[in-house]
Amino acid sequence: MLELRKDIFADERDDNLKEIGKGTQRQDMLGHVTGTSTYFGDHKLQGMLHLKVVRSTQAHARLRRIDTTDAERSVGVRRIIRGADVPRNLNTLLSLINFGKDDEPSLAVDKVRYKGEPIVAIVADSEREAFEATAKVRIDYEPLPTLFDVEEALKPGAPVVNETYPKNAFIYHDVYDHQRLRFGDADAALATADHVLEQRYQMSPIEHAPTETNGAIAAPDTNGRYVVYTSTQALFFSVDTCAKILDVPSNTFHFIGGTVGGGFGGKVDTLTEPLAILGAMLTGRPVRYVFGREEEMQYGPPRGAERIYIKDGVMRDGRIVARKIRAYFDSGAYTRLSSYAAVKCAAHLPGPYTIPNVYGDVYCVFTNRTPATAMRGFGVTAMDFAIECQMDKLAHLVGMDPMEFRILNAYRDGDMKAHRREAKNTALIECVQVAAEKAKWPIREEFRRASSRKDGGGSRAVIPPTPADSRARPAAPAQQRTTYDRLPPTITREPPREPPPPASPPSPRPTAPSHGAARFSSVFGTRRR
């Protein structure tokens, strides 16, 4: 039974809500358990054609020549689509919210940057005929040096994976090659700490493995419109992405989605819709493009791998006095959503603990791996895993119980977080206490009595003096604009942006933060509420 701790969360929830704690039938459950839910793949349209793509066999190579002569003559082939046929053959998903540069083609043109990158699409009468034609496409590759390691990728002289980002790192606000967090003087605190523990954590990519693979069916409709049945988990996002790539107004499309056979973040990348619609535009027939299982597993985007270094300074009494973190997100060959993951990761540092000196550098790095994308808590999950492993090791190092160690270091209401925001509604202490109680894990009385609402703030609310990094801050050029900006470029919609968590804080610095006045959005920067 769900227990709501009203003693802690009294002001947090409206008691008149009538859903929580009750068994409520999901609206789509009856269809799922009786096998009558309609998925995109259940639509069989008259005259429907099938699209398959030819994928790169190389992780990094220049495309010397693409020969489709035999494929064009193959039985049942209606149309061969190449990069030049895609109206805007360069896109990045978050350009819709003006974040990042267009860096990924729908079909590779000059070179391929990961094994499995689509190069040519073939539309044929049947799946089989499309497969037969794809086997007849001849591609002449000139292999290039490959990069599979995030730290190698950042070294000077490393091969360039994605020419849009020549230093193999995503560039934030047109200036910064990483997300940076500085709070206090971590190096000085590490020098005086009783113990210092530095550890390296390496994650692997994780496939979402949905039961239904990514796919879409696009069909010409009346008035020059197209109806699109899709597995997308982000319908409006996909509509706008297709409108951009195909260079038509978004009201050209009638997207029908709704039933997703497993998404978990793996169906936001809009990989199948643009080509299916383009196929329908070029042939005037309905076109179906669906990933095979192997395509889904091998070339569908995974959760990206992360490499994390944590260096902590801890005192004999168990207080963590400094935490220094370097994290590298392996974005694969293209950005997709990893740029955002790095932002979320930086925003999560140093975990739910009050640490007076925090130093964080988080990079979004390009390599010749399959592009990574969203997956449940991406940006935070792996970092949390690393931080909590580190917490256990630190507790062991100072000879403390790991639960008590967390309660000791947990943030409390009124504390200053490393982002210079006051911690509010914190409840880690209570969560640990409940977890200990449920697990019958003995903790000492003083830790049982600890509370998130006691002993916070005061000296814990002080923003420590933070030395500026020696490197001067480069000047920010004008923000990149796209046609998807809602306002014409001449209108300034907000005051000039401040860069993200500043390396050298602007002065004079307010002694106490003024809450509610302005909100820092990780993507847009500072914004009036």
Place this chain on the structure above:
Amino acid sequence: MAVTVKTFASSNEAAAALSSDRAARYLGGGTLVMRALNEGDVSISTVVRTNDQTLTRIDASGPRITLGAGVTFARVLAERDLAFLHAPARSIGGPAVRNMGTVGGNLFAPNPYGDFTVALLALDATVAVQGGFGARDIPIEEFLQSRERQAGTLVLSVSCARPASAEAFRYRKIARIKPKGGSVITLAAHLPISGGRIAGARIALGSMAPTQIRARAAERALEGRILDAATIAAAASAASEGTSPSDNALGSAWYRREIVGVHLRRLLSGQE
């Protein structure tokens, strides 16, 4: 070109259809062939099937057992007289795959599959095939060595002698995902004991070469000996001799070579 499905009443006709068409593939349970077709394998343009009842026959009453090529792993598991083959049968796929996958098809399953065949190799099985030139029996090792060239023949059945005791036959599959994972390595050992000593040792390995192979050096280390710690250590250290594993997503060739002796030692010393 569309895929043609041809169904025949007898295995003779099916074998003839198979041997006359290079693009024909026999469909047993479909766990390999349908996957290939769905993933766009254009080398298959004809699917050959047969309803011949003889292919699904199990003869497990005597000292020599015979399994029709079309016998599924679910049926092996349902047969009490085939208890010695239950471990390998159970190690294959999930219930859905075991319900469809067949003994005959497993002979053609590429790495990291083909676990049942590892067991059959250790049991010195004989494979009965029907080719263009009639039916014949082939020792399983010879069959596997020429597997690439066997596509035009139809496997009718597999037979082997029943191990003298439950102790004499051991099987172990190393997988990362349990219970449905592909094989990192698969091991089977047949150790008949005669007068307290091993006579006719057979060690078979899966995922240690392009096909299932015998670990001959390990067999030599066991032959004529008492199964004691020294013998087991000698066999374990010889386990990787003559193997040629490859890298795949489940493990590297180096890793396989490193662990095969460890798992052989555990198998022979009865450790879990």
